[in-house]
Amino acid sequence: MGLFKKILIANRGEIAVRVARTCRALGIPTVAVYSEADRGALHVREADEALAIGPAEARESYLDGARIVDAARRAGADAIHPGYGFLSQNGDFADAVAAAGVTFIGPPGPVHRLMGDKKGARRLMAAADVPVVPGYDGDDQQDATLAAEAARIGWPVMIKPSRGGGGKGMRVVTQAADFAAALASSRREARAAFGDDVMVLERFVSRPRHIEVQVMADAHGTTLHLLERECSIQRRHQKVLEETPSPALDAARRAELCAAGVAAARAAGYVNAGTVEFLLDPEGRFYFLEMNTRLQVEHPVTEAVTGLDLVRMQIEIAAGQPLRLGQQDVSARGHALECRLYAEDPDHDDRPSPGRVVVLAAPDGPGVRFDAGIAAGSEVTVHYDPMLAKVVTFGADRAESIARMRAALARTAVLGVTTNLARLQAILAHPAFLSGALHTGFLDEHLKDGGRAEPPPAAALQAAVAALRRARPAAGPAAQARPDPWSSLGGWRLP
Amino acid sequence: MTRFVSGDVELEVDDRAALALDVAELGPGSFVLRNGDSEELFHCVRVGTVVHLWWRGVAYRLEDAAQGPRASQRQGGGGLEAPMPGKVIAVKKAAGDAVAKGEEILIVEAMKMENAIRAPKDGRIKTIAAKVGDMVAPGTVLVEIE
Numbered sequence: 002m003g004l005f006k007k008i009l010i011a012n013r014g015e016i017a018v019r020v021a022r023t024c025r026a027l028g029i030p031t032v033a034v035y036s037e038a039d040r041g042a043l044h045v046r047e048a049d050e051a052l053a054i055g056p057a058e059a060r061e062s063y064l065d066g067a068r069i070v071d072a073a074r075r076a077g078a079d080a081i082h083p084g085y086g087f088l089s090q091n092g093d094f095a096d097a098v099a100a101a102g103v104t105f106i107g108p109p110g111p112v113h114r115l116m117g118d119k120k121g122a123r124r125l126m127a128a129a130d131v132p133v134v135p136g137y138d139g140d141d142q143q144d145a146t147l148a149a150e151a152a153r154i155g156w157p158v159m160i161k162p163s164r165g166g167g168g169k170g171m172r173v174v175t176q177a178a179d180f181a182a183a184l185a186s187s188r189r190e191a192r193a194a195f196g197d198d199v200m201v202l203e204r205f206v207s208r209p210r211h212i213e214v215q216v217m218a219d220a221h222g223t224t225l226h227l228l229e230r231e232c233s234i235q236r237r238h239q240k241v242l243e244e245t246p247s248p249a250l251d252a253a254r255r256a257e258l259c260a261a262g263v264a265a266a267r268a269a270g271y272v273n274a275g276t277v278e279f280l281l282d283p284e285g286r287f288y289f290l291e292m293n294t295r296l297q298v299e300h301p302v303t304e305a306v307t308g309l310d311l312v313r314m315q316i317e318i319a320a321g322q323p324l325r326l327g328q329q330d331v332s333a334r335g336h337a338l339e340c341r342l343y344a345e346d347p348d349h350d351d352r353p354s355p356g357r358v359v360v361l362a363a364p365d366g367p368g369v370r371f372d373a374g375i376a377a378g379s380e381v382t383v384h385y386d387p388m389l390a391k392v393v394t395f396g397a398d399r400a401e402s403i404a405r406m407r408a409a410l411a412r413t414a415v416l417g418v419t420t421n422l423a424r425l426q427a428i429l430a431h432p433a434f435l436s437g438a439l440h441t442g443f444l445d446e447h448l449k450d451g452g453r454a455e456p457p458p459a460a461a462l463q464a465a466v467a468a469l470r471r472a473r474p475a476a477g478p479a480a481q482a483r484p485d486p487w488s489s490l491g492g493w494r495l496p
Numbered sequence: 497m498t499r500f501v502s503g504d505v506e507l508e509v510d511d512r513a514a515l516a517l518d519v520a521e522l523g524p525g526s527f528v529l530r531n532g533d534s535e536e537l538f539h540c541v542r543v544g545t546v547v548h549l550w551w552r553g554v555a556y557r558l559e560d561a562a563q564g565p566r567a568s569q570r571q572g573g574g575g576l577e578a579p580m581p582g583k584v585i586a587v588k589k590a591a592g593d594a595v596a597k598g599e600e601i602l603i604v605e606a607m608k609m610e611n612a613i614r615a616p617k618d619g620r621i622k623t624i625a626a627k628v629g630d631m632v633a634p635g636t637v638l639v640e641i642e
Contacts (some may be wrong), residue, residue, distance in 0.1 A: 198597035237609070344607070346557070348503065353580055354608035360525035360542040360550070377524070383581045387607040409551030416525050416541040419548070422555045456502040457558070459509075461538070465558070466498050466514035466529045468540040469547065 004320045005029055005080040006105065009073040010048065012061060014374030015390055016298070017044035020082050023312040030078040034069060036062035038382045043374055052076060057384045063087045066094040070101045080104040080319060082312070086386065089295040090117060106319040107273050107293050115269055116292040119201045120163040122269075126289045129268035131261050134280065134288040134489050136203035150202055157205040159164030159186055161189035162198065168238035169194045173205050208440040209280040211235065212247050212287065214262025217314055218271045218323045226259040227303050227311075228333050233368050233439035236351055236427060241421070241444070242428055243299035243339045246307055248399060248437030249281060258287055265292060272298075273314045283440075296392070298341070301370060305395040307336035323342075328334050337400045340425045342415065344387040347424040355383045358458070359417035364409035368402070371413075381418050382429040389415060399437070403429060424448060499561035500547065506561055522616055554578050576613060576639040578632040582606030589639075593621050602626060615641060 009032040009239045010017045033048030038057035045051045052072045055062035081098050083089035092113035098105040116122050123138040137150035151158045162170040169189035172183040188198040210233045218224040231247035233239040262277040275298050278290040300311045345351045361377045373390035396402035407429050498509040518530040525541040539550040547558040586603040595615040602613040622640040
C-alpha cells in the first residue's frame, strides 16, 4: 500500500478541511498551516497538527512557497496537497516541493507552466484537434499586428492577457475605433497584475455556457474523464452555482466534449486531477477555454454523481499508484448541484462583507453535503477569498436535487456577515434556471438587482426587535472593556 | 417605534407589540418565539448599524434607520468614506482634480476583490487622505469633494 506518512495541506478554509477529511479516512496524519489571521480557524482544528507560517498577508504566508516547504520539512510531511487557489497552479512551487524530496499532490511544474500560458495552451490544443475559439495566438505582438488580426477575426473581439486569470485585463472590443485604447489599458493591467503583457485575441462568444470536463490521469499512461460540470452561473468571472450533468448536453455531445477533455489532458502530458474548461456557444459548438491544473472548488458535484472521492484519487496517483478503474467503470447516477455561500453583499456590487460569524446553522439530511471553512465564532477577514461554505445536494434527477437545494438553503443560516444566501435562493426559484436556460451572463440578465428578498413580514420585525432587546450581554463598561466575541451585539436601545 | 431600512423600503415596528412577544435567547444570535403551544426558531444578530435576521428560511439584511444611510453612501460635508476594511491598491485622482459623478477615485482591495470608490457627485477633489498600500477601516474619510 504505502501512500504517505504525513500530508501537509498548504491551504485554508473549506478545502483544507475537506482534504483533511479524506486523509483521515485513509489513516494519513495531516499538518495544517496557518497565518496569524487564521489562528484558531476551523482548518487548524481539523488537522492533526498545525504550524504557523507567517503574517495575515497571503504573500507572506499561504503564497510563500519557501515557508511552506520548510513547514513540511519541520513537520516530517512527505507530501503536500495544495488545494485550489494560492500556490496550487504555481509550477515553480511544484518544482520546489519536489526538489525538497516531498511529493507535490498535483501535476509537475512544467505542466502548470504550459497551461498557465494561454498562448501556448491554445496552440497545443489546436495541434491536438481540440477546438479553440477562432483567434490569434502569434508571437508578433506589435499593436498594428494585433489590430489587423482583430479585424480579421471579426468584431466583437476579446483581448486576453496570455498569463492572465480571474478576468483581469480582459476587454471586449466591439469596433475597430476602440481597439487601440482597449489594448493599451489591457496591457497596462496585465503588466501590473502578471508582469507580462503578451496578448491573445479571440472572437467574443456571446451568451456562452461554461462547461468543463473533470479529468484524472495516473503516471502510468491512463487518462480518464469523470464527466462534465456546468458552471454558467457566475459573477465577476467567478462561479456561484454548478451542476452535473449539464442540462445542455445530449449523450452524443457529452461524449464528444468528454473525449476532447481527455485529448486536451493527454496533449498536456497531464498527471493527477485537472479540469478542462470549455465554452459552449448557443449553436452547440464547444471551444477550449483553459485547463485548471488542480482540484476545482466544485469537485463535490462530480463526487456526488460518480461516487468517487477525488482527493483520494489525487493522493493515490501522487503516490505512484495506477488508477483502479477504467473509463467503462465511470458512470453517473442522478444529478448534483453546488451553491457557493460567499460573505458578500449582492445588493451592493457583491461588496465583500468581513466580520464575525455569530450564528451558523448547517443543512444536513439525505442527499445534502455541507463543506464549510467556518464555524460559529469564526472571524471572516479581508485577507482571503470570501467563500464561506458550499452546499451540495444530490437527487435522482435535476428537479429533485433542486428541490433538495431549496430545502437545504432554507435551513442554512449564517449571521454576523452579509451573505449571498438570498441571491442563491432567487436563482433556484427563477424560471430560466429551472428550465435550464443558462449562460454566463445569467445573473446580469435575470438578477441584476442581486435577487433581493421581499422585506420581512411584520411578525419577523417584531420578533427581531424583541430579540435584540434580549440579546446578551447588556452593553456596559464591563462588557466593552474586554474583547468579547459578542461585544458587537450590545448597545441596542429602544427609543 | 423602531425603524429599519430593507433595500429601499423603510419599515416601522411597533415596540409595544414587539416587547409583548415571548422571545427567549437560546444561544448567541439564536432565539425561540413562543406563542401558546407553538415554538419557532429564528436568528438575529446586530453588527454596528446592520441587523441580520433569519426568519422562516429567509435571510434579511436590515439597516438601522435611526443611524442614517449606510456608510458607503454617507457623504456628510462632502467626505467619502471607506465602505469596507481593505487595502488601497490604486489612487486615480489627486487633490484639485475635477471628477464626474460615478468616476473612480480609489480602488480598495478586500477579499481578493477590487472595489472602486466612486465620486457620488460632480465636483472637485479637496483632499485624498489615502495612498497606495494604506489599510483603511470602514468609516474613515478617504476623499473630500467640494
